[in-house]
Amino acid sequence: MVGLLGALCAASARKPAGLGHLTRSAAPGLRARGYGTRPAPTSEYLHRSVVPSMHYQKSLPRLPIPKLEDTMRKYLAAQRPLLDDEQFRTTEKLAQDFQSGAGRQLHDELVAVDKNNKHTSYISAPWFDMYLSARDPVLLNFNPFMSFNRDPKPEYNDQLVRASNAVCSAVRFMKTLRAGLLAPEVFHLDPAKSDTDAFKRLIRWVPSSLAWYGAYMVNAYPLDMSQYFRLFNATRIPRRGRDELFTDEAARHLLVMRKGHMYAFDVVDRDGNLVDPAEIHAHLGYILADAAPPPDFPLGFLTGENRDVWAGLRDELLAAGNGEALRAVDGALFCLCLDDDVMRDHIHASHTMLHGDGRNRWYDKSFSVVVTKDGEAGVNFEHSWGDGVAVLRMQNELYKDMTEQPRVHPGAAAAVDSSAAVRRLSFALSPGLEEGVRRARENFESAVSKLTIGALEFRRGGKEHLKKSGVSPDAVAQLAFQMGFLRQYGQTVATYESCSTAAFKHGRTETIRPASVHTKRCSHAFVREAGQHGAEQLRGMIAECSKYHGQLTREAAMGQGFDRHLFAMRYLANGKGQALPGLYTDPAYAAINHNVLSTSTLSSPAVALGGFAPVVPDGLGVGYAIHDDWIGVNVATYPARNVHDFLQCVDKSLADIFDVLEGKPLR
Template identity: 70%
Template sequence: MLRARKAAALSQSRWLRWAFSKRKSSSSSDSEFLHRSIVPTMHYQKSLPRLPIPKLEDTIRRYLAAQQPLLDEQQFRETEKVAQDFLAGEGKRLHQELVAQDKKNKHTSYISGPWFDMYLSAREPLVLNFNPFMSLAPDPESERNEQLARAANLTCSAVRFLKTLRAGLLEPEVYHLERSRARSDAFKKLVRWAPASLAWYASFAAGAFPLDMSQYFRLFNSTRVPRAGRDELVTEPDGRHLLVMRKGHMYVFDVLDRDGNAVAPARVRDNLSWILSDETPAPAFPPGALTTENRDVWAGLREKLLAAGNEETLRAVDGAVFCLCLDDVELPDAVRASHNMLHGDGVNRWFDKSLSVIVARDGHAAINFEHSWGDGVAVLRFLNEIFSDSTRRPAVAPGSPGAGGPTPDARRLSFRLDDELREGVVRAKAAFDAAVAGLTIDAMQFTDGGKERVKKSKLSPDAVAQLAFQMAFLRQYGVTPATYESCSTAAFKHGRTETIRPASVFTRRCAEAFVRPDRHRAAPELMEMLRLCSEHHGRLTKEAAMGQGFDRHLFALRHLSASTHAFYADPAYAAINHNVLSTSTLSSPAVGLGGFAPVVADGLGVGYNVHDDWIGCNVSGYPARDVSEFLRCVRLSLEDIFAVLDGKDLAR
């Protein structure tokens, strides 16, 4: 674990030195940047607070509270005893060891190393098991949603993002409270000259919370290389080329010149136009399929690729700025879009790349990303910026003339495949096809209310959405499920995520009152239950965001343990971590929809967003669950909740 932390820190340090040297030597014009931040991009990084390790007694208390709605009385008593024994014995020793180790590694967080290990040691295929997607909203100018124009504009905006980041000119990621003084240029100029060791404190005093940006360097030129037992993250910042995939073929061309300046947009357009017009038949053995394999199997096949003389080709793939996937499909609805952006056909992707921008024939665009290197905060910032830049100042107009001059410099990569590698591609594609055949995705829009109506009732919109999921599952299956909601801990140095546990005694009591009314339920009584759910969910969310959840603490303690304590062997611990409902929300006008596969075979993957006047859900599941029926139950639950918000009694 210490080696992993040091390797990550060294990799980032090398990248920062490289980027700074490019910053000094680059002669780029302002047109090549998104903006020029007054405060340097990484100015707050040194002074960020460290992720706290919760008190063990608080962790056990929160853990037991989360177990209560999932267990009957006898099960809870048994789990409570095991937990208290852990608190007094082995858990106390492990906690002390974790605190001592954390004090020796003040450059990072206590969760960073174990979290990297968890991701990189996982042997399941990345597709469906780890990589999520975020879909971009359409370009407001409909003619710019033509595939070539949209792909070229998103590529040029992504290069601007890259250059702005590496020049230290990208506005630092800051969470602002309302009416924050930290938004003003005057304050930013003051902070700019503050020592980096004090910058966070100045911003905090002004009501703003700078966020960790240590993951951003992995957005570009990075890939997850399969290795036996544990994969490796590799970043090659000298790469100047883009990787483009179409019909399973792989192409590269430079998007940066030798001086680090952006290639002319017309040149980008010409190269993409040439790729889109290439009529070479699809390869019989597309190498992208190999990235859908079990990681150990793929590691062995990659070694065979190297032995077969593909070292330079793989280096070109790994070191590409990012991957652009041009898909020959049209996506008329959310369901088909979700399937395509989450997994596609399994051959027009290189799932190992840290970042893939996908553009369909109708201009529908999305980002699919490998998850080990980072979380949604960095990817969402990238998505927001390229959407805004590509729509406000598009680099290429539809039907505009090309650059002219020399033939486009895009070239198609060629892999040398022997019989064993060809067979590996065939097996990988067959396994992929079987896996995605069992995946169902469905979507729903509830248009009878949203954030504004919920806030008017002084309730949390997220709490209402999560309660609707609890009610829906209870209505459909008659039980309260183990539920996971992702929460970022980017307010801390090298923070990753924490788990919010939306299922509580409050949601169970409220859900049962709505779903199983044994008598007439008056609106005031139900409103009081909704209020208690909202208040409790708000506390859980705040605790998680401040690093005071219980999941990551218990995970880190288990990572330290040389043997399995009775606490971790308790069936209740396995059950609460068998997240039947895995949920995540993204709030941005640039996001069309987002999604991911369930994390367990009998689970549901719930991507959702509460907009001002509507609520959207994008849900995935395997044959063990009826996705469409779940969404029908979510709609019924929301109808009941909003009826109560309108003062109507609930009667069955």
């Protein structure tokens, strides 16, 4: 994680998603609707936070709208390395006209709208609308993955044991959250003052309308948690033109997929407590033992279709009498996918967690836990409801609970009739629906066949080495991507790095633009002007890149980038039904939003890999993690790019940077 607020600038491993207007509290009451009233035992919760989960939510600062002048200045600075002199003069003139004309009016309107919606952020509703209105399949285009590290106790990586513990920990996380006992998400700049029992006992008595200010006084930054309530019992429902999010907090069952079949059984009892873990283990064992052949027409493929096509097929499913079965899918706590594959390597695991075989996934669920036959596990999540910050927090908590307090142990057994508790969902399919599934399968296979994934482990050093050299680890990684792309393709292209704005109420994400005049100059010095610069000059250029990247990161984390501001004003302009201002029809605006390099970073003791597909056909999806003593990069591409050559170029670039930082001559 990078930047002023640490974890904020990393976790959205795709184009950032939007949650939109929130009309209710992010934390339901003590117990979800439909549950009983018997008090839950302590074992039902991951922990019992002294500070209520949503204690800071009411007092979070609002996401600022940048000054128009600042936005235009930063926009032009980001355009400069991408354009030649003539193109830049054209774009500069359009930006000046926009700032003094249509842009001023749109900015003022945006400020007025924001003042009338103080319960949320100015980006929330348009960002949410953008995602749900997108008609591209969520498969590859939006859903990312994060895989778990393996359990340090090998016997707990058995598929059945690991899946059982994942379910138990997920339910415990859900219950802790809904009871308001999950510790608030806070970034501590001075943990010795703010991350203490004494401070927590004090701040819990500060009114929630003032609590954020109390944390701020001790250099702690509470983060927005409004997305968390969409983690469980939630599904994206396809609708023509614009999808909707569905949540059924009364539902108590889990959705399990295996070989394309769908099963459901309760994991929460009528009192709202976790079902006996031994029974969950038995039920999952029953599903794994089901010898039924795979269905001829697995419905999971439909969730990877074009959204309008899927919406039409869903209407046909409802008309054919499948409403009850679909409600069971939509309302389930989450989806557990039990795969029969054994992972050969990290690349195989990335493909499995990112898309799988299509039949054994329901990509529309808020999140799915995938567990393979050899116990590899990961989370694939639908992106419209929220960003990676919430999913990463959940994944961290699940991994800690699964490995430190497993509820199911090897050899566990329960005297329970699983055949009475587990039901396999059945669907009536017309010839038209069967044809729809067949086409969806063909489209799935065509899409995933074009995707190539490659990985790099750079072992010469990582975070500790770079910090000792006085440079930002994230800046060095981003410089290596710029340098690598220039080495391979001879270009500097539009680059996106995700940065969370969760320090603000209903914050979404902002874009860091790593391609700058500084990275371009430095990359050219290393790649095209080798031997023309001394080591001291090159170190100075790296330091300048690091300094500027740190500035961009701080600005983005504090809501002072330019991308979301321009997006929100364009959203307003589109709503008027009038011709867009020239800034938005400028080819340079389209080009800077055609992110050939889409990047996102995360580092977590729970996460082994993270990844996502490119966001444009000729792009690269670059997930990376900077560890203490090594750097990992996971890249996905389509045929327009060669992932293996790119990774070789990145490896060479990192080696060159480390050589210079260590005072060695370039090789």
